[in-house]
Amino acid sequence: MTIGITPESQAQPQLAVSEAMLYVLFDKINQSHFEGAIPNSRIKWSDRIGNGKNHRYADFTVFQDRQFVPVIRLSKNLLANETTKKISEVIFHEMIHIWLWNNGRSWGHTPDFHEKAKTFNFASLELT
Ligand SMILES: [Zn+2]
Incomplete structure (x- = not known):
């Protein structure tokens, strides 16, 4: 039996934004940019x-039969030390894809996508 304790010496690099905070950002972006329409x-x-x-x-990743909730993965390698603003913008980008998919629209980088992407407003997240 293996016990899942990571020795201090093997600890992951410090993340500027915790995984719990990613959910806070997701919820704030959902409310401020999508009227809460993005599914959990x-x-x-x-x-x-x-x-x-x-x-x-x-x-x-989205699941056509909605058996599982959508999954957004962020690159630890490229974003771990980025600003909250940058990370929020990346989350927003992925959320636009999910939003289009959820509305039954083409969910690539379409004109609709770019139109929505232009509306990003970090200040509206009201992070203090
Ligand atoms: Zn994209």
Whole structure:
């Protein structure tokens, strides 16, 4: 039996924004930019993306039959030390995809997508 305690020496690099805070940002963006229309989602830091030649900040997964909630993964490698504003903008980007999908629209980087992306307003999150 293995006990899941990480020795101090192997601790993960300090994240500027905790996973709990990612949910706070998600909720604030949902209320301020989508009138709360984005379905509950899982949002987490990932070691698997944004490494090596892949400069992807984040990705998302949705499930056509809605058996599982959407998942947003953020690159720990590329974003761990970024500002809250930058991280919020990346979350917003992924949320636009989910919003379009949830509304039955094309959810790529369409004109609709870019139109929505222009509305990002960090101040409206009212983080203090
Ligand atoms: Zn995208």
